[in-house]
Amino acid sequence: MNIQFSDRTGAIKASEIRELLKLTERPEVISFAGGLPAPELFPKEEIARISKKVFQEEGDIALQYSSTDGYTPLRKKIAGDIMSQANVNVTEDNIMMINGSQQGLEFSAKLFVNEGDVILCESPSYLGAINAFMVYRPNFVEIPTDDDGMIIEELEKALKTTDKVKMIYTIPDFQNPSGKTMPVSRRKRIAELAKEYNVPVIEDSPYGDLIFEGKRLPSIMSFDKDGYVIYLGTFSKIFCPGFRLGWVCAKPEIIRKYILIKQGADLQSSTVSQLITYRFLEENDIQKHIEKIVSVYRKRRDVMLKSIETYFPKEVKYTRPKGGLFAWVELKENLNARDIFKEAIEQNVAFVPGGSFFPNGGHENYFRLNYSTMPEDKIEEGIKRLGNLLKKYY
């Protein structure tokens, strides 16, 4: 067989996380590798009850094709109850349903990026986004970050000095992989820069509601009067990822472009997922459910940070996330986290080496730790094993 693939196929790499997840599936592994929600928090009985009702009472709708933009009552609910949490005031005309925010990432690159165009992103950035964008063969310019995320002066410099910038990609809340959060002043400034330079901002906010300390900050979109910001939301972290349900929120004229892309890509997201999710939101208080999730994750974060303090060599640097799912560890420059991963997996502990979070490579001395999936005792035990392993190098 000698089939020719498209040029873009060469740009597509396997996601390291998803490959690693296979290694970490053995039950004896203490895995800090994934970004999985804790399954014990899924409201299984309530979903069982609702799904039965949906199929019995609305089965003709739930099981049939539906419109590309999505189920209108659900879009209304997202526009009203959920986007208002991000300080955004919109209607269902601003919302299109997608298969998790990952699909919104791929659609965004398809919509805005020609081969050789530039995407500005945080350094490091979410590797799933890097993979989704890579298919369209952009150049990535990584914007340096400090404890408050993307450094605005660096972003502005890049906008000023770089040709063909077509997209700014950012995760302002509890960033993946770093756990960092961007303060209000920076959010406001990004919205201004988007307008000044006519560049759309993809604001990816899967973790915005998972807040351990303080209040939710207004989204970048909340400072945008002109439609430059496109917001991606998802039910994967506040409800259940198995439904594969997220949304794009943008100006209606931009949403219409996303709808055309969605039509060609897969017609529509699952009607079944949309109706069950809608009914759940109607009959339950999602904010209460989020509080429950947050209280569990907060404790797990606390245990992880305390264990790192106790067991890691003092010289190792790490972030102290105030929400979300991840902490980010920086080793001495001469250490390679991929090598340490191999040793760790022999000890039945897993994490994600940090190199893949940098689209232009390098930075192999970082790794990402997830604390949402493992129970507290395992978190302590896993960090202890990792710490012992790291001590050899310090």
Added chain:
Amino acid sequence: MNIQFSDRTGAIKASEIRELLKLTERPEVISFAGGLPAPELFPKEEIARISKKVFQEEGDIALQYSSTDGYTPLRKKIAGDIMSQANVNVTEDNIMMINGSQQGLEFSAKLFVNEGDVILCESPSYLGAINAFMVYRPNFVEIPTDDDGMIIEELEKALKTTDKVKMIYTIPDFQNPSGKTMPVSRRKRIAELAKEYNVPVIEDSPYGDLIFEGKRLPSIMSFDKDGYVIYLGTFSKIFCPGFRLGWVCAKPEIIRKYILIKQGADLQSSTVSQLITYRFLEENDIQKHIEKIVSVYRKRRDVMLKSIETYFPKEVKYTRPKGGLFAWVELKENLNARDIFKEAIEQNVAFVPGGSFFPNGGHENYFRLNYSTMPEDKIEEGIKRLGNLLKKYY
């Protein structure tokens, strides 16, 4: 706002069908426009029972992230019970789950087609495929068809005389929009030509199981020893489209490429949809369910063909499908089905004008009729109204 879109965005058009469906949603419209399965045949009670059980007993799995290729027991079942109906002998390593076969179409163009490459397809072809492919800006070469579908001599001529052919796209069973079926000899020859010219064949078979007369013909893939044929299947027509579940069947080395594309595109198809569909297949006889669907659609086709015979002007040509969802009508060359659509919708009857099924335009004197959605009395009434309308022009 002055955001720049990618060049490919200009190539994306709204699907005429989905725009028309909006016009035809009024309950008083007798619609032959969609390709919707009859919702009264959805096994609602059984799905209600199964979904409750799945969430209660396997909720931790059903509601969680899962692997990109799909739920292994379901892939096994498709490889065994379902692909064998198409005379194909494969294992789960040949199967990846997708969001309906539409997603497989988009992925295929992404995988094989650079800008300016050539796709060979039937004339006419499925407009959803044309739209999915269009994003990658190919040139379409339409292969003329006769009553048996794609004419092989014309296909061979095109392969011989055209540069940069990267894909042959075909719907051999009860084609959309024509309802035509390709005989065994042609299927065999397409598999041979694919190998001879090193060109992959996308065999799209959403209607293969909906057989009104005779037996299912072996798929093109069944004649392919070398991995040139990629088969797209779907549960939308034999079960329920609301789950958005289909599959790609191909050689494992090709499936691995599709998995990489799927990772970037949306990580995975809905775990919820996959587990419910798997349980349904485990606890029910899908072939029995298909027989039930077929017996209803067969009667509706009979009523439609008989009504056309009774009410249409004798000069109007039309196909007599032996399965699937569609019949295809050819008017005098000087008539434009888009104009007639406007008159028809005023009479509360809808169909899809045929022009959009030809990627290079022209052929406005055709239209497509669907007979799966409307009950028999409405089919007769709708065709009668259409016939009266057409009589003005003959």
